[in-house]
Amino acid sequence: MADINPLLPVSSSDGSSNLTGQATCRRPIKVVVSIFFGLLTVGLFAALLIRNNGPVDYVDVHENERGSLASTAFEKAENLKPVSRGPAAGVSEKSNWAFGGDLPDYPWNNSMLSWQRTAFHFQPEKNWMNDPNGPLFYKGWYHFFYQYNPNAPVWGDIVWGHAVSKDLIHWLHLPLAMVADQWYDKNGVWTGSATILHDGKIVMLYTGSTTEGVQVQNLAYPADQNDPLLVHWVKYPRNPVLVPPPGIGPNDFRDPTTAWLTSEGKWRITIGSKINKTGIALVYDTKDFINYEMLDGLLHAVPGTGMWECVDFFPVSETENNGLETSINGHGIKHVVKASLDDDRHDYYAIGTYNDRNGTWIPDRPNIDVGIGLRYDYGIYYAAKTFYDQNKKRRVLWGWIGESDSEAADVKKGWASVQSIPRTILFDKKTGTHLLQWPVEEIDSLRLKSKEFNQVRIQAGSVVPLDIDSATQLDIIAEFKIDSDALDKATGSSDASFDCVTSGGAAERGALGPFGLLVLADERLSEQTPVYFYMTKGSDGNLKTFFCNDQSRSSKASDVDKHIYGSLVPVLRGENLSIRILVDHSIIESFGQGGRTVITSRVYPTKAIHGAAKVFLFNNATELNVTASLKTWQMNSAFIQPYPNL
Amino acid sequence: MKILIVIIFAFLVCQANAFRPILLLGNQNLIERTCKQTPFYDLCIWSLKSNPESRDASVKKLAQIMVDSLKTKATETLDLIDELLQDGLALDPEMQKALTSCAERYNVIIRGDVPEINEALKTGDYKFAAKGANDAAIEANSCEIEFPTKSPLTDMNKVVHDVSVVAASIVKIIQTKFSF
Secondary structure (H helix, E strand, O other): OOOOOOOOHHHHHHHHHHHOOOHHHHHHHHHHHHHHHHHHHHHHHHHHHHHHOOOOOOOOHHHOOOOOOOOOOOOOHHHOOOOOOOOOOOOOHHHOOOOOOOOOOOOOOHHHHHHHOOOOOOOOOOEEEEEEEEEEEEOOEEEEEEEEEOOOOOOOOOEEEEEEEOOOOOEEEEEEEEOOOOOOOOOOEEEEEEEEOOOOOEEEEEEEEOOOOOEEEEEEEEOOOOOOOOOOEEEOOOOOOEOOOOOOOOOOOEOOOOOEEOOOOOEEEEEEEEEOOEEEEEEEEEOOOOOEEEOOOOOEEEOOOOOEEEEEEEEEEOOOOOOOOOOOOOOOEEEEEEEEEOOOOEEEEEEEEEEOOOOEEEEOOHHHOOOOOOEOOOOOOEEEEEEEEOOOOEEEEEEEEOOOOOHHHHHHHOEEOEEOOOEEEEEOOOOOOOEEEEEOHHHHHHEEEEEEEEEEEEOOOEEEEEOOOOOOEEEEEEEEEEOHHHHHHOOOOHHHHOOHHHOOHHHOOEOEEEEEEEEEEOOOOOOOEEEEEEEEEOOOOOEEEEEEEEOOOOOOOOOOOOOEEEEEOOOOOOOOEEEEEEEEOOEEEEEEHHHOEEEEEEOOOOOOOHHHOEEEEEEOOOOOOEEEEEEEEEEOOOOOEEOOOO | OHHHHHHHHHHHHHHHHHHHHHHHOHHHHHHHHHHHOOOOHHHHHHHHHOOHHHOOOOHHHHHHHHHHHHHHHHHHHHHHHHHHHOOHHHOOHHHHHHHHHHHHHHHHHHHHHHHHHHHHHHHOOHHHHHHHHHHHHHHHHHHHOOOOOOOOOHHHHHHHHHHHHHHHHHHHHHHHOOOO
């Protein structure tokens, strides 16, 4: 309580000496002293309150899905139980298994690690890659740039890598397009986008991290617009062209988009940022990509979503089956806003309406707004970016697929990250709420020997091996028919709270699921990655279908991600359940219902590799028999290599 | 009244004294509030307070201090591993294998994770700081479970793991709270 400071004796003694020995003031003395101490007490309480009044929100570190091992017991090897790689709260311990006395013999050997490298997904020859940058089609070539660390298989020292292709599949590596050689990008040549101008010229806007670590936007363009390979790039001598505006933090301003034309004939771009915890998209207009005016309003903002990285903005046709050039607007057109959320490292999109006059956009369905609704991909997929392919009149989507193993393994194998197979994006006319993604058709050119399986009956609780040869480079298209009787008979239940992520994976048996495929599985099923449907029937009789990818038993290794990914997938009356899976060594891309719900995962088996990898159909439901028809193709390598004789 | 003026004066002076602890320990407050949001409060407090730079530090700087602590602890652990490996023939093959694997992991922590976290903190791309910190925890944990019987590194692995987790928590605070 009151601690009268000895350094200030005068006040109290003054006070008391003044108070004592004056008969006329004796009665008021008590009053005065009590007022004094009363005020003191009040003051001290105020001091205490102010001290303790910062909001002490306990940030639930269990939410950190990337392996904050906060509450997991630090298990000793004696217990022979590998520690869950995920948060103890979010992932049930059922998703790990006890080795039961059998120690994993997996410390990564060269055979396991070298197998992991993909055959037909884009990746540099070695080291680290992340975001796709500036994709475009120009003079007969598809160009792809990417965030690259030339020195190590971990993020850092970021520069722009570059590759070209005639068909989005067979890539040829070119020299680095841009390196960190200016003060305004010394700490990183970060993500950016290309715009093709009226006269066919290309401009590139990208984020630089300056020597002081401030995020700014810079302009660059090809050194020689006549070079179809666009090998050399020039930075505008008076960069940066944009710096963080007032009210925006120096670390919250990055990833400028491709520009689109306004009705006034200016070019417009958007850049993601945040204000407190609200994710926002800033808007700028420009005529020359050098001078900009920032619009007063924001393109859009969603509270609680945090920093918006890699914002993308583009039109989709509600009626046509082709992509739209970025500036198109008008009837029968919706606009998509997409953001990569730094906080949870997922890519979200929402469909809505763009107002050209004031540069704003509103979602069709605010309850599934950007950052709180639909994702491009429910697995490991981030920093996605689209471009308009004027060659084939389609909108094509690139996405960065990181690793979900330990960095020690990445260092050992010498590389980290791949890109997804480019996907076309279309508005899903049937649901009106989703986008459809599908691997570009050029990937079909990799198909080799095929095998067809018709009407394979999978009884409840069974596994059916598929006799195909190799199973590490595959394209699988499968359709599942279900007994409608069984669906009607099934009792609606509290299953209705099902969610792939918190479920027990493919081992958790329900009345109407799970059923699907097991890929990268060995003969004994000691390792397996199920890709499957799980149906639930609510007490109101309504059926819901989930599409999931279960990594919990994908590998005996304990230092890889074991989460279960997935989400609800809309299934319309009369539709069969369909899956397409691309298996390419350590990456699995799965497309449910024609690409309405997509899941990409990275798996690192120790046994189900090379010739030991197999594919199975499975049905782990209790009350449902399923009939599957599918076609599988062996996939050729894309022979991605350096551009010859450059 | 003169008395009242004197009393009010005394009151104000005493208030200043009451507030003085807050002014002096203003940053103590930030350290405590930050550490309360990590799962290893004591370790967090100790690591931060034992570094004089934490005195006037921002949350970002506290994260950097934690990463320095991670690097120190990881280096000490690696030194111990190297010492144990030098026993060479005296080691049984299982132990040798585990120690070698641990050495690889700790090399990655020091030369991969720590620089990654530092660059990410400096340039403000915090998700990579989180990635590096989380990976360090996994490497320490993975090292520990490689030993078939008794691990000679249990205590040190635990420290490295816990310091990494604290660092990751602080990064999360930077990401999700208002700050610039």
